[in-house]
Amino acid sequence: MAATAYATAPVEPVPLTGASLALAGFLLAVGNFMVVLDMTIANVSVPNIAGGLAVAPSEGTWVITSYSVAEAIMVPLTGWLAQRFGAVRVFVLGIAGFGICSALCGLAQSLSMLIAFRIMQGVCGGPIMPMSQTLMMRVFPPHQRSQAMGLWSMTTVVAPIIGPILGGVLSDQAGWPWVFYINVPVAAACSFFAWRMLASQETPTSQRRVDVPGLALLVVFVGAMQIMLDKGRELDWFGSPVIIALALVAGIGFVAFLIWELTDAQPIVDLRVFRHRGFAGAVGTLAISFGAFFSSIVLLPLWLQTNMGYTASWAGFTTAYSGVLAVVLSPIVPRLMDRFDARALVSFGVAGLGLVTFLRSNFASNADYWTISLTFLAQGIAMPFFFVPTTQIALSSVLPQETASAAGLSNFLRTTSAAFSAAIVTTAWDNAATRNHADIAGALHNVAATQAQLTHAGMTAQQALTQIDNIAQGQSVMLATDQVLFGLTVVYFIAATVVWLAPKPTLFAGPPGGGH
Secondary structure, three states: OOOOOHHHOOOOOOOOOHHHHHHHHHHHHHHHHHHHHHHHHOHHHHHHHHHHOOOOHHHHOHHHHHHHHHHHHHHHHHHHHHHHHOHHHHHHHHHHHHHHHHHHHHHOOOHHHHHHHHHHHHHHHOOHHHHHHHHHHHHOOHHHHHHHHHHHHHHHHHHHHHHHHHHHHHHHHOOOOHHHHOHHHHHHHHHHHHHHHHHHHOOOOOOOOOOHHHHHHHHHHHHHHHHHHHHOOOOOHHHOHHHHHHHHHHHHHHHHHHHHHHHOOOOOOOHHHHHOHHHHHHHHHHHHHHHHHHHHHHHHHHHHHHHOOOOHHHHHHHHOOHHHHHHHHOOOHHHHOOOOOHHHHHHHHHHHHHHHHHHHOOOOOOOOHHHHHHHHHHHHHHHHHHHHHHHHHHHHOOOHHHHHHHHHHHHHHHHHHHHHHHHHHHHHHHHHHHHHHHHHHHHOOOHHHHHHHHHHOOOOHHHHHHHHHHHHHHHHHHHHHHHHHHHHHHHHHHHHHHHHHOOOOOOOOOOOOOOO
């Protein structure tokens, strides 16, 4: 039989070496970078897209939602796709399809066309990130797999930071279609050379049936959950019957999905990988910490622009400092994993993120540029200590034939936690600012005297009241930012302990090939 099941232990391919290994690693990292970049590059372009297609900005947000839903559904399917078609084929076809759909997005003449193409782009892009992880573990020899994960993690860390900056520049200077066109040459080159380099590293396949009920339940619960998170703030959360209905569908669908997948003989998503304590502990740490991390990189640019007078570009440049030391340290951290307990490195990284967040929770509205920027620079020290060992612990804890499924579930939980936390944090920030404004307004003294002074200085009575209210609002937002950041600090320090649920790693070689 040509197609073999994963359990049959096929002949192991020889890992790549020398220039071939370097080029393969580069191609896998670039593919991952492109997809992660696309998660944030389009976010800042929504106003330009809405204006170009003559729709309301609230309608333009479906450009983000449609991609998120499609990608969120595809990521956990990665294990099934790899077993059915082969990891290299899935990766190469995903990259090629991503490039084609990016071109179609740029050519779209209406919002409905753009949303359709963004769904297709999300379908193609979803498997790329976990497949790049799986193939990194396959093509690198055992003693270099921790360095491979360092390279992979570096792209995951840097891409979300660069995305908003690049998206803003392209939208302002070249027009919103170039936010999508920029992917085309990268995807074309990456898919062509990846197939040439990696064809010999293909994983074995098996004729697995399609778990139709499991797939249907996955589509229903993930789709409902993602739309609920993306539209909750706009629709006033559970004050809206639409959000309530979506929450019920997502909750019931999730429970039904769990029951079906855990009892089906050939599930489309292999949830049994959670039986490995190392995987569960590492992924739990990853989900909690990345949720806090992602929500902070959503919140802080908003605060800089709404309260500190920064433009979108300058907010992007400020947050980009976090990538400087992250890039420097990402190749160094894997070497430390050979000398120190990786769980200790993870705890150090997560606690470091918590410490930086705690320092930010003491910001005042008079914080200068370098006071803010230096916290982002310091954050870059902690990031590789969190991302690199956590990923390695997770993938090294599962059986070789489970690597693709583990990578898919790990990325699914990471992106889902990011969506949940961003929605919760931005809502909490708004609510805290409203509450603080009411408290500050009630505590003001001698408002009439202050108004009289401002009127005497040349303002009208209404202008004077508006000025006082603006000052109160600014302080309300500043306090809300500090309060939310302190809450994230607590989350980080809790997450720093979760990784110790995993057993002590004995060897960071990873699975022998990731495909049998």
